[in-house]
Amino acid sequence: MDSDIDGLDRIDRKILTILQADGRITTTELAERIGLSATAAAERVKRLTRDGFIVGYRAELDPARIGRGLLVFVEVLLDRTSPDVFDAFATAVRRAPEVMECHMVAGGFDYLIKSRVRDMAAYRRFLADVILALPGVRETRTYAVMEEVKTFDRLPL
Structure with a gap:
């Protein structure tokens, strides 16, 4: 894996991986999982959003439960x-x-x-x-x- 993909370092990639799996994770829990302070983690998420790496958050629905099976x-x-x-x-x-x-x-x-x-x-x-x-x-x-x-x-x- 490239060490620098479009300006992303190892921590940025880890943040994006975690957020893809759980977009509702708290900043505190995210910070613990990546080994940074909550403030530093929040700033990174803000930057990743501002720079267009994160484009939104959504709820994943069960298609069968909503009549779209x-x-x-x-x-x-x-x-x-x-x-x-x-x-x-x-x-x-x-x-x-x-x-x-x-x-x-x-x-x-x-x-x-x-x-x-x-x-x-x-x-x-x-x-x-x-x-x-x-x-x-x-x-x-x-x-x-x-x-x-x-x-x-x-x-x-």
């Missing part, structure tokens, strides 16, 4: 690949709260969409009402997740 990935192929079609598609996707993630990709299709829905009936409605209504959509392929083998949103440092 089925995870689906949808490949989207557009009818044309031009800047105006890309822009219209991206604008519409950003407005669709049902779309958790959307990535433009290189390869045999244009976008990969991630969404969570209640069940297959809900997915069918999502496909018809949201995905196929997006501008420029020519074709889709859906992959319903049968088992989440590894879900990890923490970045290795």
Whole structure:
């Protein structure tokens, strides 16, 4: 591992690792775990936030408990690949709260969409009402997740 990744020292990386695992940790407990005073730990967290390494905090919810137990990935192929079609598609996707993630990709299709829905009936409605209504959509392929083998949103440092 690099000793200095974008200005991060060993302690900064440790802080970021700890905060990724537990964003609600107290400053006192964080300070104890990294071997600094509470004031020094708080100052480092402020700097990491100010410098854009920490971009927010959130609660992680259980998808099944809130009626979003089925995870689906949808490949989207557009009818044309031009800047105006890309822009219209991206604008519409950003407005669709049902779309958790959307990535433009290189390869045999244009976008990969991630969404969570209640069940297959809900997915069918999502496909018809949201995905196929997006501008420029020519074709889709859906992959319903049968088992989440590894879900990890923490970045290795």
